[in-house]
Amino acid sequence: MVELKWYDGSKTEIKSCLACGKAGEMTLTVSTGHVVQNRGDVLFYKCPTCSSINAEGQFADFLTSDEGFIGSDSSKYVWDHYLEIGAGIDFMVRPIERAGIVDKGSLLDVGCGYGFPLDYWKFIARGEAVGLEPSEYGDRGSKELNVRIIPEYLSDQTELVGQKFDRIISSEVIEHVPDPKAFLEGIRAYLDEKGVVILTTPNAGFISPGGPLSTMIAALSPGLHQILFSKSALEDLLQQVGFPYYAVEVREERLIAYAANQPISFKNDDAKIRANYLQYLRSKVSETNPTDALGAGVRYRLFKELVNEGRFDEALPLGNEIASSIITKYGFDPLSPPETLRAIQYCDTLPAYAAAAPFFLPCFVFYAAMLTRHGRTMGTYNAADLFSCAADLCAHAQRHNVIFSQEAGTLYWVSVYEEGFARLVDGEKERAFQLMERIRKGSAPEEEYLETCSRPQALILRATLQSGIAKLQAGEPEWAMSILRKLMAGTQTEESQVIFNEAKSAWRTAAAQSRDMLPQSIISSLETSSSGKPAKKGFLASLLGS
Template sequence: MHIDWDIDNTVEAPCPACADTAPKPIRLQVRSAIPPCPELPLVLCNHCGTSFFPTLKEPEYETAHATKEALAFYLEQGAGIDVMAEPLAAIDSSKVQRYLEIGCGFGFSLDFARSVFGWSVQGIDPGFAANFGREMLDLPIASTYLRTPADAGPEPFDLVLCSEVVEHVFEPLGFLEILRGVLAPGGTLLLTTPNAGAIAPDTPAGILVPLLSPGYHVTLYSRAGFEALLRRAGFTAVQVTEHGPTLRAAVSMTEGTADLSRRLDRDRYIDYLRERARTIAPDTPLGLGLRYRRLKELTHAGRFAEAEEAARQVVEACRARFGFDLDKPDELLAWTDWPADLAAFHARGPFSLCGILYCLGMLAWLHHGNRDLARTCFQAAAMAGEHARAVLQKIGADDGETDDLAWRARGYAAQILAWTNPAAAADAVERFETEPSLVLKERIPLGILADVRQETFTTLLNLGHYAVADRLALGVEQDLPTRTLGQTASVTFGLGILCLNHRKAAKMASTWFAKAHEASRRLLAAAPEQAMALLWPALYHQALALVQAKDKNGAAEAVSVLLDPSASPAVPPDIVEQAKALARTHRLAARGV
């Protein structure tokens, strides 16, 4: 999808969010995904930061993506069931009896709410997927639009969810006023919508294309703009938070009905996937999609024994439906005739093939210790992901998770080389900086590049390949401003080890170890277990480096902290003994020796 970011023009149009009437600069221009595919300017409201397509004509949502292949993509991969269900965690489930979802699609969050919370549920959606969800999940979904409160039925609802809908609505103020009218006293409306703050040239295509959805999305709200619109609609209690490319909102006429900081209970979600999958044949798009999502959750949670059992189900389903063997990923890697369109891909393999192979790679590596098999799985995952995205882009769509996993799979394939060919591992990481992907000719997202570089650097250090690790050190150091506290602690400790053991730069090593200690100290409140991994080792290594730099006073001060019985958190006994030995060997004037 080509996006023109260099349009020097303005458009006269009122902002749908804040109603500002000043001329709007054109932020970008892109072709609609709907034939005849006109060019669509996206304008920016300088008052609230919202962007919108002022020339877009309202599409027919009843027939949008109305093909079995598009539905299969949604069921196998595209539907983020956990993302849909997560807003529900903001509510005390015991306070809800009646739940309404507008634009419910296939109905996954309705099914989750009914199964997990026991709520009485109702969906409204005139779309193609909703017709299938009503039958396959036995859900009460009305195939209509919500034009008045009466369209939702005679009884009000304790909770209404409107997820990824308001960006499609051409008259959002009136729509939100209708939603306010279906709420029971003290009821809550939850909303999610794309975040205009994520629109940028360097946003990965897997995120940017679905966010823009040219031809389907009319308004992309900023946080300030969305809050302004919700207050204009008459809501008095308004919360809006940013979650990467998504805005989440909880609104009511009563304060304190929702807490958007609450997160989905992943164990309950995994249980839901298991129980729902038992009712659906595994070799169908829905059955395979449910089983893949459970495999993904268990793999990411490190529950590898359970993930192994889930993987068997997925492997057998793919063998039965498509005839290929995921236990032999080298055969997939050898494919030269990858499908060129959505229908052909649907006939050849699941749209979740990238994610499945990624999880199988993780199991091979971290559970079975089979790095060769893991690397082949990751290489096949990267190839499958890019080809899946290529056919999605032909219909004006994309998938952010597949984009992310395909790049991370490439990164792990490079990192694994550190055990057998360390120079080749560094070569592969350096090529990421300059070479685009093979199929889509895209550059690796900078955040993923930083992760790959850090993880490969750390692996090379741990294996003792200091000279090769040094090739990546400058990039790792330059990435530091973008790293989390945990990553900063790990990277600065690694740079300290490199300076101490390879560069023989003890004074610089002590500086890096001090940074690692400080980052770990700052991490204590949020993640104490992670912080403790390097908190005291970093200070001990700082003392060691200071001894080698002939700064005995500085070394003595560091050792004194390690030997302080009132230190909090307590210093592990083995580090205390090492600190005492260091002080005795080098005659440091440390307290507590």
């Protein structure tokens, strides 16, 4: 079980901040175990000057096998995970689109990893794209994506000296380097006068008690990240390096920075950006084998996006192709919950999971269930059973590989909700009620591993509403009214107005149903005062709790 240990602010150390360069007394904020076993805890100190978070511990390179994090015998599994689900390709390319695609322009990606932004630029901009990546990861990407990747660090390479680029991106790199200022100065030397630098890095402001555990652990990456910038610290650093124009955007756990020598004109056509991304995924589907990690990963991403957009008829054949490729490669039907759960039940390590199933399996089953719920049946099982399977798969992933299961962590409670909703539609009222109440109450003490799963307040409110509706449909209106009354009392805000209105409508139905269940003689006596005269209008409704 991966845990974060929070401190009360009483422990301090004299340190120099990598972000702002100021030396002083820093407060120990949080600690957690190193990503490499037997390397102890990593401590995180908050700078009082700029609010960035500095790490203290032994540092390893995520992608270098001789660092001991993955080991040469299992590095392939980490890379396959990245290709199948770990790489946020949409997140990588969206900032490039926001800064503006330069038709037939040039892109430099510093610390490009596998090279997805390079491949995307070649496809969309039809221009030159080159990356710098010293690890074996870059070597694999250059071959499988057919992109140019120089296997060197920025400070060591000589091939690009004197060249200028229209766009330079460095995604999730600056938090690893021991001298961020020198790193940015090196990048600026390659920027065209009209060009834009794009940086992404974890957000120090996201790290706080009560936040989503799996996301915070990924942001901290104990033993990998040396510094988490605050927004203000990154802005100050860009100014120090000499960029006259810059902007830093906060996107929950990440910061996205843009810097240039001239004013930046942002492109905000989300429909166009999304269309380009889907077009790119389709191109990769046509070029790749569905049983390879790259081919499987781009198919899963496109399938997910099509389901999320409600383009179910387009998603169905792609989902069937993914299911068929899993049967071919791994020997089980992912649309059969019994087969699927048997296939992964003993997979408690990354290599064991990689040998048994694709890493996107929990999420694929969830989206297959969504497709089934909307009338495009995949396999022979109903939506409720597929959602139940997805929840079990997501829970298993959190139990054994939380660092590699962030997306599954976001879908666990959603899977429980969707199963409950599907059970309600199918007439299984009591089972639906139990599932919705589970969401409302949260995980049991013996389910600590589920603390890494996101359970947003909006989902809790909606589950509570469905609990009341389940009891209403089960013919227990008084119980339903009790649930709905409490829900309405706690949702009188602008953000929850829709939930409030739906609860109010359901409560009125429950009140009417409760009234109809009373014998006529009791109704008559309730509507007559002690003096024998008719009671005031609304007396019965007020008695029922309106």
